[in-house]
Structures are given as C-alpha cells and as structure tokens.
Amino acid sequence: MRKIIAIGECVLDILFDGDAPRLLSPGGLILNVASNLGRIGREVSFVGETARDRVGDIIVDSLKANNVSVDHIDRYTEGVTPASLIFRDNDGVPQIVRYGRNNDDSFDVVWPRIEKDDILIFGGYYAIDPRVRPHLFEIVKHASERKAVILYVPGFAPEKEPRITRVMPAILENFEIADMVITRNRDLDTIFRTVDDGVAYKNNISFYVHDFINIDRDNARLRYYHDKEMVEMSVATGGNRFAWSVGAITGVIEAMIKKDITRFTLSGEGEAVMHTLTQLARETGQPVARLMSQLEGNRDLLNERISEATMSEVLAEAAEMAGIAANSADGLLPVKK
Secondary structure (H helix, E strand, C coil): CCCEEEECCCEEEEEEECCEEEEEEEECHHHHHHHHHHHCCCCEEEEEEEECCHHHHHHHHHHHHCCEEEEEEEEECCCEEEEEEEEECCCCCEEEEEEEECCCCCCCCCCCCCCCCCEEEEECHHHCCCCCHHHHHHHHHHHHHCCCEEEEECCCCHHHCCCHHHHHHHHHHHHHHCCEEEEEHHHHHHHHCCCCHHHHHHHCHHHCCCEEEEEECCCCEEEEEECCEEEEEECCCCCCHHHHHHHHHHHHHHHHHHCCCCHHHHHCHHHHHHHHHHHHHHHHCCCHHHHHHCCCCCHHHHCCCCCHHHHHHHHHHHHHHHHHHHCCCCCCCCCCC
C-alpha cells in the first residue's frame, strides 16, 4: 500500500465568538489533511515538532486518535507549542493572534521511510521558514530521489511574511521539486498578486511543474491544469471554509491512490515511451505487443500520461470530500468503518 508522509506545523487553534472562546482544535492545513487521510483508512505519518507540554499533548493525541503515526514528531523541551487565537470580525475575515515559542534547535526528527510512489505533502509557511527549512527540505529532496510523488501546498497567511520577495527563492525551489502544486485563491494573491489561476499557471507555475490544481471556493469551482489542458468542475461550497479546503486536498490525494496516479504518470514520460515503441514497430516490422513484452514486465513503462477523464475524476473526488468535510460537525471526514 502506498504511504503518505505529511510535513507541517503543529499548532492549536482557538476560535473566539467575540471575546469568548468557542472551539479549540489542532490547526494547520497539512496536519488536518493528514488527520482526514488517517480517518479514511490511509497509512499516514506526520512529520513535525511540538513541545512536551499540554498543548503538544492535545495535538499529538488528536493525530493518534485519527490513525496518524506520530513517530516522526520531535517533542522538544526548550520552548512552547504554538497556539493561534482566531477572532472573526463582522465581515468574517479572521484576525489571528499567535502565541508560543519553538525550540531554536529545530526539526530534529527521525526521518520516515519513503519508497517509490509514496506521496509526500508539505507546505505552508513552515516550508519556507528559515528556522525549519534546511532540515525539512532535505527530507523532501530525499523523497524526490526515492521517486515519491511530491505535493506542494504553498498557502500561508500573508502576515507571516509581508515581504514576499524575501521568501520567493524558497517558494520557487519548492515549485521546482514538486510533481503537483495545490493552491487556493488567497495563496495565488499572496505569492503572485493575482487570483486568476490561469494567469498564475501560464506566467509562473508552468515553468516549474506541469500539474496544478486550484481549489477556488470564491467562484465555486475546481480547476486542474496539466500542460496545455485544463479541466474545470463546479462545486458546492457551503459550510466551514477551512474544512472545505482541507477536504478538497484530501480528495486529491485519495483519488491519486485510487486511480494509481504515480510520478511517472504525472511526468507524461509514458506517452513518449509509447510513441517511441510505435515508431520502432514501424521501422522493424515487429508488433508493438512484442516490443512491450521485451520490457521485462516493467509496468511503469506501459503507462501513458494522465488523461482529461482522470483529471476530472480527481476533481470529482476532491469536490465530494470537500463537501462532506465542510458540513461535518468537527470539520473532518467521518471515520471509515
């Protein structure tokens, strides 16, 4: 079974109504995607760090309860697990006040075992934070060398880094190593100063990665770009906004596993292999089937590039899980029985 490795921040979110706390839950987009995947029965490991304090215990216990491995979380003693106090104005825009202090000796984690076609997802400010990035990116590079599928979710709150030019080299390096990038409109606005996903893909993202999905809750649609192809799907967007995004990203990963979408599939190299075999068959007079048999059972070399039908199936899975998560009581997918 393909494994999922999620690298992200551990933080506790405390949501307020006015000045009264209403709800607390482990926060962070990557952490919540990991929890969703564990709840639906996938083998997931979370890689991150948290202090050995009560807040850290809440986060780690939550991951365990959602069937996520916590063997690769660094429990540091010199610091405090971060917490975010989230206040919402009448216009619904969150105002976030953050407390906590991470350990200066950051990210001393035990590396997870990563194998071919496993899926590694990373992102947020954590993926560009100078304190964490050197160690974190070594794991990402290792996963790429092991031929895992790399998913990058760049989204982070703009107040975390108001000078985007300062972190742009790290963002672009993350784009370059990724096999797929998943964004929301506000992520595009923060990084590229546009909410037009087509413009962002053409002018920026396509230079680094072929496969790009934008989960656009504002316009009630999902879009999947692959080279010159684009597939769009209209979606329902009611319920919890954050949970909707988490559910959509979870659905993309679930579809990749169900449809056996691998790094080779995304690269489009299979189409080139099939074209070469066809040309060779014409030149030698041998049937394509016989040439295929000479590949010694290497299934990867018989795969063709991702099709528009498969792209649509990925978006359909994302739309379904986004809707379920957004309208659930806890903002997560139901536990698979």
